[in-house]
Amino acid sequence: MRVLVTRRWPHVVERTLRERFDVVLNETDVPLGQADLADAMRDFDVLAPTVSDRIDAEVIAAADRCRLIANYGVGFDHIDIAAASAKGIAVTNTPGVLTDATADLALTLMLMTARRAGEGERELRVGRWTGWRPTHMIGSGLKGKVLGVVGMGRIGMATARRARMGFGMDIIYHSRSAKREAEALDAKFCADLHSLLAKSDFVSLHVPGGRHTKNLIDAAAIRAMKPGSYLINTARGAVLDHAALAQALASGHLAGAGLDVYPDEPHVPPELLGLENLVMLPHLGSATAEAREAMGRRALANIDAFAKGEPLPDPVT
Structure with missing residues (x-):
C-alpha cells in the first residue's frame, strides 16, 4: 500500500510507517502545491496531510486511487469533507492526543x-x-x-x-x-x-x-x-x-x-x-514532543486499520 506523507513527522513514527508500507516523505518539508496534491490522489492509496495542506474539491476530484485521507491533526476544516464523502474517500483525524x-x-x-x-x-x-x-x-x-x-x-x-x-x-x-x-x-x-x-x-x-x-x-x-x-x-x-x-x-x-x-x-x-x-505565536498549540508523536501514532493506527480492512479508529466521514 502506497502512502504519501505531506510534511515531516516525528522520526520514530516515520520509521514505523516505512517498515509497514511503501511510504513517500516530503523530504524538503515545504508545503505541496495543489497540483502535487492532486497527483498524489491519483498515485497513492493513502494521503496523510496536515493543516498546512488544502485538500479542496478540485484536489479530491483527481482521486483515482486514494481511498483514505489520514489527517495528522484533530482539525479538518482544510479538507472538503463533502467532496471526499461523495468520492467514497474516508477521512480520519487524531482526536484527544493534543x-x-x-x-x-x-x-x-x-x-x-x-x-x-x-x-x-x-x-x-x-x-x-x-x-x-x-x-x-x-x-x-x-x-x-x-x-x-x-x-x-x-x-x-x-x-x-x-x-x-x-x-x-x-x-x-x-x-x-x-x-x-x-x-x-x-x-x-x-x-x-x-x-x-x-x-x-x-x-x-x-x-x-x-x-x-x-x-x-x-x-x-x-x-x-x-x-x-x-x-x-x-x-x-x-x-x-x-x-x-x-x-x-x-x-x-x-x-x-x-x-x-x-x-x-x-x-x-x-x-x-x-x-x-x-x-x-506561530501555531504551537500541539508543539510538544509528546503530542506530535502521539498524533503520528494515532494517524498510523488509522492507516493500519485501513490496510487491514478493519473499522477506522477515528473516522470523520
Whole structure:
C-alpha cells in the first residue's frame, strides 16, 4: 500500500510507517502545491496531510486511487469533507492526543497577555528598559477573574480545569449544551454567547473550524466583550474577525489578546503586526514532543486499520 506523507513527522513514527508500507516523505518539508496534491490522489492509496495542506474539491476530484485521507491533526476544516464523502474517500483525524498541549498553550497566552510578557521581552531586547519602577508595565492577575470558555469540548474543559484549579479563576462557558463534567469546576453554562462575553475578564476560544463557526467572534461580539478584557484564540483563525480585533486592541476596548492561529497561515493579517498589546505565536498549540508523536501514532493506527480492512479508529466521514 502506497502512502504519501505531506510534511515531516516525528522520526520514530516515520520509521514505523516505512517498515509497514511503501511510504513517500516530503523530504524538503515545504508545503505541496495543489497540483502535487492532486497527483498524489491519483498515485497513492493513502494521503496523510496536515493543516498546512488544502485538500479542496478540485484536489479530491483527481482521486483515482486514494481511498483514505489520514489527517495528522484533530482539525479538518482544510479538507472538503463533502467532496471526499461523495468520492467514497474516508477521512480520519487524531482526536484527544493534543488536548493537554493545547490547553497548556492557552494558559501560556493568557499569562503572557495578562502580564504583558511579550511587550516586556521586546522592550528588554531592544535596550529600552530603564530599570524597575512601581508603575512599569502593570498587567492583570488571574486569581478571582472570570474566564469565559467558548466551546467546552476536550480542550476547552482542560483549559477551564487548569484555570480553575491552578489559578483560582471563576469559569463560565458557552457550548451547544450544558456539560455535566463542568459541574466539578463550579462552571456556569451561558446559552447566549454575547452574555458570556460581557461577563468575562478573559475569553478563550475552543470551537472547531468550518462554516458554522466562521467569524463567530465578529465585530459585534468583540463590542459585547467587557471593556479591558482579554481574548485568547488557540482554536482556528477563521473563528475570529481579525480586523475587528485589531481595532478593539488599538482603541483600548480590549486590554490584550493572544493568538496561536490565523485564517491564512503562514500569512499573518498585517493590521496585527504593530500592536503591542497582542501576543502572537506561530501555531504551537500541539508543539510538544509528546503530542506530535502521539498524533503520528494515532494517524498510523488509522492507516493500519485501513490496510487491514478493519473499522477506522477515528473516522470523520
